[in-house]
Amino acid sequence: MRPSHSSFWCPAVGLALALAAAPTPALAQAPAAPAAAPAPLSASLTGMARAEYEAGKLLYQDGDFQNALIKFQRVYELSHDGRLLWNIAVCEKNLRRYTRVLTTLDRYLAEAGKVISAEDRQEAKDLAAAARPLVSALRITVTEPGAAIVIDDVSVGTSPLAAAVSLDVGTRRIHIQKAGYKPFDRPLEVPGGTEMTLTAALEKEVHQGRVTVAAGAADLISIDGRAMAQGKWDGQLSSGGHTLRVTSPGMTIYQSEVVVQDDKSREIQVTLTPLPKASSTSKWLWIAGGAALVAGAVVTGAVLYKPTQRPAVDGTLGTFPLSHGGFR
Amino acid sequence: MLAALALVSGLPLLLSCSPAPLGEIVIAIRTDIAIPKDIDRIIIDVTIAKTGESKFTMAYQALDPAHTFKLPATLAFTASATDPGAAVRVRVLALRGDGAPRMVREVVTTVPADRTVTLPIPIEFLCDGTTEMVLDPLTKEPVRDKKGDLVFKSTCDDGMTCSAGKCVDVTVPEVSLASYSGALIFGGGTGSQDGDCFDAASCFEGSTFADVNLGNCTIQAGNDVNVALLTQGAGSCGASGCFVPLDAESDAGWQPDQNGALRLPPAVCDKIKSRELGGVVTAPAGKSPCARKASSLPICGPFSSSGKYVAPSATAPIVVASGQQNPVALGLEETPAASRVYWTVRGTFDPNGNPSSDGAVKRAQTTGEEAVVIAKDQPSPHDIVVSGSQGVAFWTNASGSAIGATALGSPMAMALISNLGRPEGIALDGTTVVWTDLTSNQVSSTQFTLGKGGTISSGPSVVVPGPSPMGSAPRRIAAANGLVCWTYEDKLDSTNGVVACNDGTGAIPAASTVATPRSIALVPTGVGAGATVYFASFADRNHRGGVYSVASTGGGTPTLVNADGEDYPNGLAVDNGVVYWTSRTRGAVMRLKGGTLTEIASHQINPGAIVVGKDAVFWVNEGTVDKADGAIVRSAK
Numbered sequence: 001m002r003p004s005h006s007s008f009w010c011p012a013v014g015l016a017l018a019l020a021a022a023p024t025p026a027l028a029q030a031p032a033a034p035a036a037a038p039a040p041l042s043a044s045l046t047g048m049a050r051a052e053y054e055a056g057k058l059l060y061q062d063g064d065f066q067n068a069l070i071k072f073q074r075v076y077e078l079s080h081d082g083r084l085l086w087n088i089a090v091c092e093k094n095l096r097r098y099t100r101v102l103t104t105l106d107r108y109l110a111e112a113g114k115v116i117s118a119e120d121r122q123e124a125k126d127l128a129a130a131a132r133p134l135v136s137a138l139r140i141t142v143t144e145p146g147a148a149i150v151i152d153d154v155s156v157g158t159s160p161l162a163a164a165v166s167l168d169v170g171t172r173r174i175h176i177q178k179a180g181y182k183p184f185d186r187p188l189e190v191p192g193g194t195e196m197t198l199t200a201a202l203e204k205e206v207h208q209g210r211v212t213v214a215a216g217a218a219d220l221i222s223i224d225g226r227a228m229a230q231g232k233w234d235g236q237l238s239s240g241g242h243t244l245r246v247t248s249p250g251m252t253i254y255q256s257e258v259v260v261q262d263d264k265s266r267e268i269q270v271t272l273t274p275l276p277k278a279s280s281t282s283k284w285l286w287i288a289g290g291a292a293l294v295a296g297a298v299v300t301g302a303v304l305y306k307p308t309q310r311p312a313v314d315g316t317l318g319t320f321p322l323s324h325g326g327f328r
Numbered sequence: 329m330l331a332a333l334a335l336v337s338g339l340p341l342l343l344s345c346s347p348a349p350l351g352e353i354v355i356a357i358r359t360d361i362a363i364p365k366d367i368d369r370i371i372i373d374v375t376i377a378k379t380g381e382s383k384f385t386m387a388y389q390a391l392d393p394a395h396t397f398k399l400p401a402t403l404a405f406t407a408s409a410t411d412p413g414a415a416v417r418v419r420v421l422a423l424r425g426d427g428a429p430r431m432v433r434e435v436v437t438t439v440p441a442d443r444t445v446t447l448p449i450p451i452e453f454l455c456d457g458t459t460e461m462v463l464d465p466l467t468k469e470p471v472r473d474k475k476g477d478l479v480f481k482s483t484c485d486d487g488m489t490c491s492a493g494k495c496v497d498v499t500v501p502e503v504s505l506a507s508y509s510g511a512l513i514f515g516g517g518t519g520s521q522d523g524d525c526f527d528a529a530s531c532f533e534g535s536t537f538a539d540v541n542l543g544n545c546t547i548q549a550g551n552d553v554n555v556a557l558l559t560q561g562a563g564s565c566g567a568s569g570c571f572v573p574l575d576a577e578s579d580a581g582w583q584p585d586q587n588g589a590l591r592l593p594p595a596v597c598d599k600i601k602s603r604e605l606g607g608v609v610t611a612p613a614g615k616s617p618c619a620r621k622a623s624s625l626p627i628c629g630p631f632s633s634s635g636k637y638v639a640p641s642a643t644a645p646i647v648v649a650s651g652q653q654n655p656v657a658l659g660l661e662e663t664p665a666a667s668r669v670y671w672t673v674r675g676t677f678d679p680n681g682n683p684s685s686d687g688a689v690k691r692a693q694t695t696g697e698e699a700v701v702i703a704k705d706q707p708s709p710h711d712i713v714v715s716g717s718q719g720v721a722f723w724t725n726a727s728g729s730a731i732g733a734t735a736l737g738s739p740m741a742m743a744l745i746s747n748l749g750r751p752e753g754i755a756l757d758g759t760t761v762v763w764t765d766l767t768s769n770q771v772s773s774t775q776f777t778l779g780k781g782g783t784i785s786s787g788p789s790v791v792v793p794g795p796s797p798m799g800s801a802p803r804r805i806a807a808a809n810g811l812v813c814w815t816y817e818d819k820l821d822s823t824n825g826v827v828a829c830n831d832g833t834g835a836i837p838a839a840s841t842v843a844t845p846r847s848i849a850l851v852p853t854g855v856g857a858g859a860t861v862y863f864a865s866f867a868d869r870n871h872r873g874g875v876y877s878v879a880s881t882g883g884g885t886p887t888l889v890n891a892d893g894e895d896y897p898n899g900l901a902v903d904n905g906v907v908y909w910t911s912r913t914r915g916a917v918m919r920l921k922g923g924t925l926t927e928i929a930s931h932q933i934n935p936g937a938i939v940v941g942k943d944a945v946f947w948v949n950e951g952t953v954d955k956a957d958g959a960i961v962r963s964a965k
Contacts, residue, residue: 139719141665141737162780195717199665204476312444313354313508315404316519316633317372317397322383322408322416322439 038115041083049078056087065094082111086120089127098134098192099166101127133193137164140174141199147178164195176200207239209260215270219248223258227321246270351407351441353505355418356513358400358623359451360572363631364390365696366562367422367430367451372403377415377436390631398633399451400513400626407439414438417498421459421480422451424697429459429480434489437500445505446513448623452580453562453572454493454595456698458483492580493595512624515634525628525635527617528573529566532556535609537955545597546589547582547608554613554621555582557596558606558956560699561649561692564627566640569650569959570696571609575623603686606651606956645917645929645963648946649692649699652958655948657937659714659721660694661736666716667694668736669939669946670702671960672709672723677953683708683727689734689741694941694962702734703741711763711804711937713756720778722761724751731763735782744786745774753814757807762792764802764814770794771802771814771830792830795837799826806850811857813838813880815845823872825865829880831857836882839863843872847900847909847937850880862889864900864909869893875900875909875920890920899938899947903965908945910935917947917963928963940965 038044045053056071069091076084085108092100105128109121116124140149142159149156149165152173156165159176169192176184181202188198212234213221221233222245228235237260246254251272260266313319355374361367368391374384383405388397408414416439421432433449462471462479471479482488484495510518517523531554538547538555549555556571557563563572574592575581582590592608599605613620617628626634640646654674661668668691675687689703689712702721703709707728714721719736722744731751733744749767756762762773771794775787792812794802799816806813816826825842828835838861839845846866850859859880867873874893876886889907898912906921910932917929917938928945929935938947944962951958 197663197665197717197719199663201665312350312352313402313404313510315354315402317386317388317401317403319352319404319406320384321406322414323406323410 041081044081045075045079049075052078060087060091065091069095082108082113083115085111086124089124093127093131096168096170098131098168101131102135102166105131134169135166136169136190136192136194136196138167138188138190138196138198139164140176141197142176142184142202143200144178144181144202147176147181147184147200147202150175150177168192174198174200176202178202180205207262208236209239209263210265211235211237211242211258211260212265212267213244213246213270214268215246215254216248216251216272219246219251219270219272221246221270229318244268244270246272248272250274351412351439352444352508353405353407353416353437353439353447354444354508355403355405355420355447355449356400357403357420357449357451358513358626359422360627361451361453361456361563362565362627362629363399364424365565365693366453366456366698367424369423370397370451371421371423373417373419373421374403374405375417375419376411377417383416398519398631400519400633402510402513402519405439407441412439412441418447418449420449420451429461430457431455431490432459432480432482433491434482434498435500436498437505438502440502440505444508445502446508447500447505450491450580452490452492453557453559454580454593454599455490456562458490492593493598494593513626515625517634519633521633521636523634524616524619524625525632525637526573526619526621526625527628528556528564528571528621529640531573531618531621532571532609532611533566533568535568535571535611537957538608538610540592540597540600540608541589542597542601545592545594546585546587547592547610548588549590549610551576551584551590552613552620553590553610554618555590555592556609556611557599558609558651560604560606560651560690561647561696562698564629565647565650565696567645567647569606569609569647573621573627576613576620578623581621581623603653603956606653643928643964645932645961646696647959648694648696648962649690649960651956652690652699652949652951652960653956654953655936655950655958655960656709657711657723658939658946658948658960659712660939660941660946661691661714661716661721662694662941663716666736667941668692669694669960669962670712670714670721671948672706672712673958674708674710675706685727687725689721689723689732691739692960694944694946696962702739703732706732706741710752711754713754713761715756718756718759718778720756720776720784722754722756722776724754724763726750726752726766731761731786733776733784735778735784738782740782742784744776744784745789748772753803753805755805755807755812757810757812760807761786762805762807762812764805766801766803769798769800769802771805771812773812793835794830795826795828795835799828800824803846804848806848806861808850808859809852809857811850811852811859811880813848813850813859813861815848815863817844817846817866820844821867821871827861827863827878827886829859829861829882831880836880838880838882838884839876839878839886842876842886843867847898849900849902851902851905853879862900862902862907864894864897866896866898866912869895873897875907890918890925894918898934898936898950901938901940901945903940903945906940906965908938908940910938910947912936912950917945917961919945919965929961932961933957933959935961 052071053075056068059068072087089101089104105124147159167190172188174186184200214232217231221228239260239262242258244256244258254270369389371387389395417436419434422430424430459480462481488495489498515523556573559570563570585591628635630637656672656674658671670691673688676684685707687706687709688701690699692699708726710724710726712723723732725732729748730743731745734741749765751763752766753764771792772789774789777785801817803815803817811831813829818824823843825845827839829838843865844867845863847864849862852859861880862877864875875889878884878886896912897909899910901908910917915932916927919926919928932949934950936948936950946962949959
């Protein structure tokens with residue numbers, strides 16, 4: 001006589017479980033329980049709980065484990081009878097949710113341990129032992145705190161996780177996300193029966209694009225008020241609007257708004273045109289200004305023309321004039 | 329009309345007048361350490377000192393082809409026409425790995441109006457670690473700049489910066505800056521690999537330890553030498569150590585004093601006292617690769633803009649960490665996130681020969697870096713076991729009668745088990761820690777649990793029964809799949825050694841009357857808990873010294889894996905059928921693969937424990953007792 005799980009429904013059919021090496025749980029409706037055993041669930045449950053229980057049995061017999069599970073969970077909520085957890089665990093096993101099998105069996109042994117037989121307990125332990133090789137513990141390390149960790153569309157917490165996450169054998173999809181960082185998405189092959197580690201290095205979302213500005217060899221290229229280079233500049237700018245200014249002595253100033261888009265490249269060719277010459281009508285007014293004024297203009301002009309000189313030495317990392325805004 | 333005449337008369341003057349030469353400052357950045365091993369990123373920041381106005385900010389990354397850099401490098405700034413006397417602040421921050429700051433150098437000076445000068449900015453080993461993160465005074469959270477990057481500052485006081493390991497004024501008078509000479513920066517060249525460079529690893533390969541007078545920080549040596557610091561992994565690493573050369577007759581290097589000695593920077597002696605340095609070595613200065621090391625001669629490397637770098641053979645042994653005093657055992661952490669080698673350093677001995685409590689557990693990247701102490705003041709740590717997948721390391725503190733433990737993620741040394749006798753060997757099988765104890769002559773085990781915050785707790789200690797009659801002096805231990813095997817070493821020159829196993833059902837003498845069995849390794853057979861047991865008999869090959877294999881189930885006769893035996897095999901590792909061992913007396917590291925015996929390293933100083941990783945084999949050179957000449961060495965598998 002097997003009193004194990006006798007007080008609740010465990011159909012033998014439909015439990016050709018995926019665990020080839022697993023001991024077969026006591027699934028059949030067992031004979032009557034011994035005198036000391038509590039009444040079978042079919043007898044002890046009443047009202048709605050009993051009706052749901054019967055419905056769960058029918059669904060299970062039809063192989064509808066998902067809905068049978070819902071019914072048994074409903075019965076458990078109504079009755080708080082820990083013996084229902086065995087039915088729930090068996091359904092989970094048919095649904096190949098081995099992690100849940102283990103947690104449910106733990107609860108089963110804890111809640112119903114006193115009313116089930118030693119053989120029931122052993123059977124539960126055997127089932128757990130069979131499921132354990134099909135579960136791996138995954139320790140997840142995320143380089144950033146506060147990242148939401150989702151596995152197979154189920155949230156498992158926020159980084160840093162205090163403990164390893166149990167995963168069923170198979171391919172699991174890991175999704176980790178934090179605002180301001182690129183989502184971390186990775187399929188993970190879970191072999192089962194192992195401890196695994198996963199380190200997710202979240203990369204900051206960088207909103208920038210590449211801009212190439214080509215101008216005359218002596219033209220000074222400034223962006224957002226900072227001198228970047230002479231002649232040609234190629235670099236990354238944050239996405240959005242920037243002010244491009246190209247200047248050269250004696251030439252018209254070029255200034256334009258440049259819109260940079262994420263991960264896009266822009267090439268801008270700038271050709272400065274000479275400043276218009278003074279009109280003939282004003283020529284003699286300039287001359288009339290006096291020799292001293294002209295001499296002064298020559299000196300000033302020399303100073304102003306200094307940046308167009310080539311420096312004595314070019315650095316291997318570049319050469320920059322301190323006169324102009326800056327390079328960043 | 330007069331004005332027109334004046335203009336005409338002035339034209340020849342105007343046309344014949346060429347502009348004045350442009351004042352310029354050339355920032356010359358150089359280093360005495362290696363890229364990307366020691367630093368892999370530099371950030372150069374130039375601002376107007378008075379206003380803080382940014383003139384230049386750029387980050388260079390060694391491993392990013394788009395922003396890579398070679399050193400020495402120069403960065404030139406021409407004087408401002410509008411504010412020629414304005415002081416500029418130049419700041420160079422060097423970082424490594426995940427943004428860890430290593431050193432920052434800062435200079436405030438002015439740009440000459442009419443000449444071109446060099447502003448040297450050396451990134452120096454002696455200033456390593458003199459940078460710290462800026463914290464918000466209220467929240468104590470790290471401060472970030474507008475771009476979200478962490479902000480770092482020098483550990484020197486405000487207005488000071490590190491030079492040759494000491495804090496000096498950031499201000500450098502313009503008049504003290506030498507006129508620019510590219511040859512003095514680029515080893516006689518222009519920075520396009522056309523100059524010379526100094527191959528420190530080759531130059532100091534046959535170097536000798538200098539006797540350092542720690543009182544005045546001098547060494548006795550002539551002027552015709554090259555001097556280097558023997559580091560724990562920083563600088564140029566070769567087959568015999570890692571070296572940071574000191575420039576001859578330089579403030580940041582060495583200077584001859586009036587007594588004929590060579591005066592070293594005080595920071596050198598500070599680091600020797602704190603045991604951060606293995607010591608100072610010298611080698612005769614002469615022809616390449618050991619030309620006299622001057623500041624104008626950059627060090628060689630794939631990162632150098634001077635000289636033609638010749639990479640060492642991929643199979644040649646290379647030191648991961650030198651300058652170790654009595655290293656004992658090592659373990660590996662190899663996960664997708666980390667690749668590190670861990671080792672124990674027994675520390676020094678008192679005048680009576682008793683171990684002091686200054687041992688340590690250290691770690692470094694398997695590709696090398698300055699070693700990091702993760703457990704200090706350990707009482708004679710001996711064996712160590714590391715589990716990268718579980719994120720833990722355990723070691724035996726022989727004099728402390730304890731098992732030490734730490735989580736790898738955030739190292740914090742703790743005692744897993746205390747009140748033992750003299751724990752010696754240690755191994756890990758899942759969450760079971762097993763160890764040998766020379767005092768109790770027993771093997772014990774416990775279960776560990778890694779908790780929150782890296783705390784590690786243990787269950788009760790359980791004795792793992794040994795065979796009867798029991799051997800003596802259980803030394804090294806190995807465990808896998810529920811099987812535990814260990815060596816009873818007995819005494820040197822004894823043949824009473826025993827190799828014992830216990831598979832959980834009882835103790836089995838796998839081999840008896842063995843000559844001093846020491847190292848041990850298991851290769852599971854796949855049948856139950858059975859395994860082939862490899863062990864090393866620490867004896868002369870004429871007295872049964874060699875590496876043997878035997879079945880864990882007992883009843884078999886140990887077989888020499890190499891028929892010729894070996895002299896004092898000291899360490900042993902097995903990887904996919906390939907057997908590696910070290911010979912202490914021959915200074916050799918051997919590999920037996922498919923019946924072919926290869927000496928993969930020679931001239932090692934007392935090689936001992938050995939482990940095999942995914943791509944490389946690592947071993948301990950125990951060195952000599954009173955010198956920091958021990959090392960951790962890596963070689964291709």
